[in-house]
Amino acid sequence: MGSDDSGAAAGPLRFALLGPVRAWRGERVLDLGAPRQRSVAAVLLLGRGRPVARDQLVRAVWGEPAPAYAVPQLQKYVSALRRVLEPERSPRSPSGVLNWSASGYVLDVGPDGIDAAAFERGVGRGRAARARGDAEGAAEELRAALALWHGPDAPALSDVTSGFLDTERDRLAELRAAALEERVQADLDLGRHQEVVPELMRLVGDFPLRERFAGLLMLALYRCGRQGDALGAYRRMRRGLREELGVDPGAEVQELHGRILASAPSLDLDLDRPGVTDSAHGPGAGVPDGDGPPHLSVARAIEGLHQLPMDIPEFIGREAELRELVGETADMGTDTDTGTGTGVIVAVIEGMAGVGKTRLAVRAAHQLVAQGHFADVQLWADLKGFSPDRPPADPAHVLEGFLRLLGVPGDLVPEQLDARAALYRDRLAGRRALVVLDDAADEEQVRPLLPGTGSCLLLIISRRVLGGLDGARTTRLAPFSPKEAAALIDRVTERERPGADPPDHPGVESPQVPGPDDALLRVAELCGHLPLAVALAGRRLRTRPSWSTADLARRLEADEGRLRQLAVGGRTVDAAFALSYESLPEPRRRAFRLLALHPGTDCTPESAAALLGTDRDTTEDLLEALLDEHLLQSFAHGRYRHHDLLRLYAHGRTHAEDTEAARTAATLRLAHWYCDAAEDARHRLEPWWTPDGCPRTAAHPRPAPPESAAAALEWLERERANLTAVTEETTRLGRYDCTRRLAAAAHSFLGLHAYGTDSLAGLHLGLDAARRSGDLARQARAVRDIGLVHDGLGRHDEAAEHQLHALALSEEAGDARGVAEARCGLGRAHAARGRYGESGEQHRLALAVFRETGDRHGEARSLAGLGLADWFTRGTHHRSAARHRRAFALFQEVGDVRGHALETSRLGMAHWVFGNHEECAAHHRRALTLFEEAGDRRGQAVARSGLALAEWHLGRPDEADAHYQRALAAFRDTCDRQGEAMVLQRLGYVHWVTGRYGRGEAELRDALALCAGTGNRNTEAWTLTSLGHLCLRLRRDDEAKDLLRDGLALSRRLGDRHCESSGLLGLALTALNQGDPAACGRHARDSLTLARAIANPHGEAWAMIGVGLALVHGGGEVGVRAGGGVDHIGSGQDAGEEWFRRAAAVAERVREPHTESMARHELGRAAAHLERPAEAERHLRAALALRRRIQDRHGEAETRTELAALLRDTGRPDASRAEEEAASALYSGIPLHDRVPLAPWPPGPRAGTASDRP
Known part of the structure; x- marks a missing residue:
């Protein structure tokens, strides 16, 4: 316990984490503050008296990345906690509880001060007692530990949250559940099965996925003489697991179920026998020392055939597939209540070569036999469906071998296939038989080998889809996950990585057992996570002790030599693939080979048809056939791809078997198809867009143009990676015409949908291609497009540089329209940097050219740019709105949905300035709909941010916040x-x-x-x-x-007079706070003059409040220029009140609730000072209504405080007290760091209210 001399008399500090985070000093409850402050306390307490570094504490409370304000906020929270925990400590004296050192913060409350620590120690003592055989002591210790929790259902840390604290909450919940299991187990060891049944029934309901509770309930019911109920509990648990997770109970519970079925004597408890309490390892509690669990009656071995190959020690992963094969197969083949067979099961394991089908079958077969299933007969046959030097096995010959093994003399084996199959079924009847058929070629080879009756499993392994077997259950194997592949390399190489067990009581820092290193994961990735390739790589590493994993990774990096490296002792990946390839007819072989020439990630029947030079239907048939052979993969409907290693194999085959001319022709067919398809998609999205003059090719077959803009967007999104890859491939082949076409067609979509990096890569290839051709106009177009992408990525300086370069190239080429396009792009870059004057000039010059050449789309873009420039620099909102309306009409005329939507949004902002907030919201909703139709997420974010602004002014702050948050997410998603x-x-x-x-x-x-x-x-x-x-x-x-x-200096450099006006007002209020009302008046006057000059009523109302405050604080006379003269209203309180009244009128006109609430509040204070209480109350209540509408709790509390003082001064103490209580409640609900005092008010009737904070 840390020292606490000042407060020692009050009692020790105690903390609770097993429920809400709470603290006591003796019997007095301490207020640990707001949730985040309690989170800081919780993280420190979980440190168990160890220092917690500041950075770790910030991450644990705020997550990553932590906001910029986290560190200063943390310091405030720590200071507040010190005041709460040691209220009598002077600020300068060292703390005896919460200290700081170079290692971090430490909250030292000793071993008995935290309930979570006491709970974990109690659990440890209970486990130690069970290990000693002291069941009584274990039950007492565990029961006492569990009693420390706040309630039976209360989670730990229930009123705080963060990523770290959520993990700790889960850890403590898991420990609590485990402690409950062990306490019930101890009670069962003591013969209290009657007492624990009701509790276990509740626990099984509370924890339906914890198998141990169900096992304990089964055991307790059985010992109560309720065998049927025990079996029913098992069935309910198994049904729940299947419905929830698709899995069966684990081996321990299944074993217990079998022993209950068999009424095993070992389940009966004899408390007089020594060692009876040694039951720490599962639901089979009460098994006497030295007595292993007896086998189930259904597992009794009989004489028979056992042909299974040896199980493979290097087996890794496949847990889900094993559960499916072993668990469900066992249940389907055996009645769980009687132990008798229910019929024949046919299970198929299929997948590509080297994926581990046979290994999985062997492991599943051994597990089934070990569990007592199919124990009579186990037969194995290699059907040689894909053998390099022999035809597939004849099912008649396979049956002959099986019959001889089953005891049929050779001279009694029938000659005909049907007769052999009938005799085979007869010999298996009534037997629990497991038949494994490896490397099956097709259904016809397998069908005669199907058993007929009895409890039989036929397990078939094939590289080919066997969809024609009635009732067969299929397990399709995919390559390993990265971690499984890395684990297999470790297992094969027999190498171990250093690691450390996590601590028993993790605090802020929990050492983690290291996962696979980068080199190991890279080797697994280069093997395509294919088990055969991964195992061969591991064996290669094992046979080369001097190699590191990184050495092997470097050897595998080169595509052309990778398959050669994956070979050990005559086993190669190449050979495994060759078995599948060489079994194909030639059309499928050709398709398999040429598909490797596709440079992208996958293909469709349409793109593959172009590559192969065949029609679509024929191509789809070929693709589906290769899919059935597991020589292609399909992760989405209608899309196909090679596994990485199969792609390398096919690439080698096409270079060996196809001529260079044939390969080049196939690639160019694909490239031309993508050129045409991409241009069709962009033209559907942008009807005014035209290709750069390259003639369209006679691609075979021609792509079908997208039916709608949505279809075009969907196609571009799906094909994005392929477009990039094909663009790079055409450059490699020197087909620069295709490179230019693809880059130009794809860049608009890529740049708009946050794929700017991909777009830049393609455009630079297109620029290189244009330079090779010497075409200046095409170079300018590529440079201009690159500039637009930089602009979309927020790199506005680079964007301007590229547009200037494009401008020079277009002028040199004599391309007037190119010059106008470059000026338009330059204007856009200038506007993004806030240089609106220069932006307007560039758009003005471009507009003249666009009008002269009749380019309506260019005219619309220039008008839109001019409208923005007018808005920010001249303040001529009506003229700006007129330009946007003209641009709006032109975009609609040329069919530019995005441009139409953007101008709709900008017109909405014009309505906002004029106070038409309903119209503003309506415009932004229309814009949002249009952007959604165009699939423009950035545009949707723009519309949502404008809609949020309107919703807030309409008094709907929750809706506003929701729109802002969605806009923020969309902007982040699109970078x-x-x-x-x-x-x-x-x-x-x-x-x-x-x-x-x-x-x-x-x-x-x-x-x-x-x-x-x-x-x-x-x-x-x-x-x-x-x-x-x-x-x-x-x-x-x-x-x-x-x-x-x-901000003021920057806004003046940019010419943003709106921002300049706001900055001047801020300086005015700063001067007022610092006791200089004269300076306040000057700055407020300048702000008001500027706001009027640019017709900004929002800024005008704000500035009027500033002028009024300057006057009531003794700032002298304030003259404001208005039109050709000076608007002058005296000085002092009366003049200030008049300015507040004007501000309220303007704010009400433009429906600016925050500004109007401020003006009404100041009007109320002024009227009270001038002894007009009725008028003061009217204004204050109006301010109160406005502040409640916009959920300004702080402002509402301020106004209620003023109103309380007014009511008290006018002889209404009850009403005054009600307002004071309401204000106090509001303040108490405001976080401490958000509470600030009112601004000062000059001496008078309200002089004291500024400090009278509740």
């Missing part, structure tokens, strides 16, 4: 950091104006970091300004002034 920063800036603004300062600051700082990485200066200016306003509200005046000045 649009510029859009992400914009949404974070808006979210930060909304949260700070509604009093959620901590969250708002975090969002604004994240936005600022994104702006620094993207060069988005406009959003940076707004973010600096918003962050300055927030710091001002938190009374961090010096920091606020620096941020506001930086």
